[in-house]
Amino acid sequence: MSHDHAHDQAHDHSHTHDHPHGSDLSPVEARVRALESLLTEKGYIDPAALDTLVDLYENKVGPHAGARVVARAWVDPDYRARLLADATPTIAELGIGGRGGEHMVVVANTPETHNLVVCTLCSCYPWPVLGLPPVWYKAPPYRARAVIDPRGVLAEFGVTIPETTRITVWDSTAETRYMVLPMRPANTEGFSEEALAALVTRDAMIGTGLPGTVPPSPPEMPV
Amino acid sequence: MSEPVPKTFAAPWEAQVFALVVSLQEAGLFTWAEWADRLGREIRPADGPEQAADYGAWLATLETILAERGIAAPDSVAVRTEAFLRAAAATPHGRPIRLENDPLYRS
Numbered sequence: 001m002s003h004d005h006a007h008d009q010a011h012d013h014s015h016t017h018d019h020p021h022g023s024d025l026s027p028v029e030a031r032v033r034a035l036e037s038l039l040t041e042k043g044y045i046d047p048a049a050l051d052t053l054v055d056l057y058e059n060k061v062g063p064h065a066g067a068r069v070v071a072r073a074w075v076d077p078d079y080r081a082r083l084l085a086d087a088t089p090t091i092a093e094l095g096i097g098g099r100g101g102e103h104m105v106v107v108a109n110t111p112e113t114h115n116l117v118v119c120t121l122c123s124c125y126p127w128p129v130l131g132l133p134p135v136w137y138k139a140p141p142y143r144a145r146a147v148i149d150p151r152g153v154l155a156e157f158g159v160t161i162p163e164t165t166r167i168t169v170w171d172s173t174a175e176t177r178y179m180v181l182p183m184r185p186a187n188t189e190g191f192s193e194e195a196l197a198a199l200v201t202r203d204a205m206i207g208t209g210l211p212g213t214v215p216p217s218p219p220e221m222p223v
Numbered sequence: 224m225s226e227p228v229p230k231t232f233a234a235p236w237e238a239q240v241f242a243l244v245v246s247l248q249e250a251g252l253f254t255w256a257e258w259a260d261r262l263g264r265e266i267r268p269a270d271g272p273e274q275a276a277d278y279g280a281w282l283a284t285l286e287t288i289l290a291e292r293g294i295a296a297p298d299s300v301a302v303r304t305e306a307f308l309r310a311a312a313a314t315p316h317g318r319p320i321r322l323e324n325d326p327l328y329r330s
Contacts, residue, residue, distance in 0.1 A: 023314045039289075050239065132241070138277050174259040
């Protein structure tokens with residue numbers, strides 16, 4: 001990068017973000033643009049298709065899809081049974097699936113077992129139901145510690161699991177990607193699927209969180 | 224419960240790297256199992272601690288694969304990267320940075 005004018009902004013002290021003589025491109029941005037332009041020239045990619053993909057993962061795919069699956073499983077015992085037996089086609093019943101979710105496995109939390117999902121190799125994650133993984137999921141501390149100290153990891157997420165509850169850790173791979181079916185919160189009898197889905201967080205479906213809680217409804221006042 | 228929705232990508236280049244890898248996977252350049260294997264190796268350097276499997280690691284993994292396959296040799300990527308840096312320096316702020324803006328550009 002050339003810095004001929006070397007940030008000499010003596011002519012204007014009022015701002016620092018303006019670059020009147022050119023645009024900034026970081027080395028990593030330039031590398032990505034270089035790859036994209038070389039691959040386009042060689043016919044390997046179509047820039048318009050890249051834009052469509054980015055829009056899809058930025059704006060459309062996300063944990064709201066997984067939350068719909070969880071809510072359905074909470075209200076429909078048959079759906080739940082199918083989901084736990086063979087997740088991919090059962091999730092597809094709701095129109096959810098595809099890339100990064102070719103073979104999904106759903107594991108259910110119970111009072112006896114809490115499930116936690118990690119990818120120890122890299123960052124494998126069930127994209128159709130959860131979107132793309134958060135930064136911490138891809139970082140070495142989580143990848144390493146989820147396996148050797150799951151209870152400690154959960155504590156850092158503010159989640160306390162009873163000592164009597166066993167924690168099972170599932171290692172996602174490119175071929176098999178796990179999602180947790182959390183337990184339905186108390187005091188949600190009569191909730192619509194939509195209201196239930198709103199309680200389901202991304203972390204609850206990774207196992208590093210729990211669904212939202214609902215306070216008991218107050219006793220009915222005599223008229 | 225509404226938790227703040229984190230941004231999927233921290234910067235536009237992360238989104239571009241993700242989309243490049245998905246496009247090339249779907250073009251048949253590699254399977255997801257191969258990708259995970261290569262990414263897993265990329266983030267475990269022989270001479271240092273394990274790295275995050277972030278989009279910087281995706282970019283490095285992609286560059287390695289493209290070099291191996293003879294699709295984009297490291298020197299041609301370096302030459303094109305320098306061209307984009309020159310193009311950016313020559314592009315007024317706020318305008319699209321095009322390769323043609325590189326003062327040394329030859330069509």
